[in-house]
Amino acid sequence: MDKKPVIIGISGASGSALAHAAVERILALEWPVIATISPAARMVWRGEMAESFGEAIERWTDTGLFTTYPIGDLAAPIASGTYPVHGMAIVPCSMGTAAAIATGLSDNLMRRAADVALKERNPLVIIPRETPMNAIHLENLAKIARLGATILPPHPAFYLNPQTTADTIDFITHRLLLSLGLTATLPARLQYKPEEEN
Numbered sequence: 526m527d528k529k530p531v532i533i534g535i536s537g538a539s540g541s542a543l544a545h546a547a548v549e550r551i552l553a554l555e556w557p558v559i560a561t562i563s564p565a566a567r568m569v570w571r572g573e574m575a576e577s578f579g580e581a582i583e584r585w586t587d588t589g590l591f592t593t594y595p596i597g598d599l600a601a602p603i604a605s606g607t608y609p610v611h612g613m614a615i616v617p618c619s620m621g622t623a624a625a626i627a628t629g630l631s632d633n634l635m636r637r638a639a640d641v642a643l644k645e646r647n648p649l650v651i652i653p654r655e656t657p658m659n660a661i662h663l664e665n666l667a668k669i670a671r672l673g674a675t676i677l678p679p680h681p682a683f684y685l686n687p688q689t690t691a692d693t694i695d696f697i698t699h700r701l702l703l704s705l706g707l708t709a710t711l712p713a714r715l716q717y718k719p720e721e722e723n
Contacts, residue, residue: 537565
């Protein structure tokens with residue numbers, strides 16, 4: 526199977542662990558990843574993660590399946606609709622990034638790649654991080670959804686009785702893989718099992 530790369534955009538919202546888990550899981554499937562990360566995301570990463578972003582980049586690059594481009598590199602291949610990719614996820618997605626995508630503002634590589642995903646009708650998954658959300662946030666996310674993207678809020682699956690933050694990250698990451706079409710089903714442990722009626 527020809528595995529076209531998955532683009533991962535990491536914007537400046539809280540939730541670096543979600544981005545980390547997404548890249549780890551996609552690489553574990555031996556699927557190539559192309560990443561771009563905003564300066565604000567690097568700042569958030571430093572405050573939230575034990576492993577530095579540089580260390581993660583080096584480790585992922587050693588797999589031979591990982592490439593990264595600077596956020597300002599609008600000459601990068603993922604800025605063009607002629608470059609074949611499987612899809613894209615922005616994880617986490619700040620409300621500023623969501624607003625730019627909703628209005629077609631392609632002023633950096635992440636936003637341009639998202640714009641390309643929409644125009645080429647490739648899978649685009651947005652994992653928004655903000656709470657509470659105001660009407661502007663909701664309207665922007667609704668607009669992105671109407672354009673064909675999947676909005677995947679990182680909410681716990683309470684029916685699975687998660688015990689740790691890692692449980693929720695695991696669930697969201699697998700939902701991301703499913704939304705991107707990288708897997709056909711959720712693992713059995715993450716599937717809802719209604720109690721049998723008496």
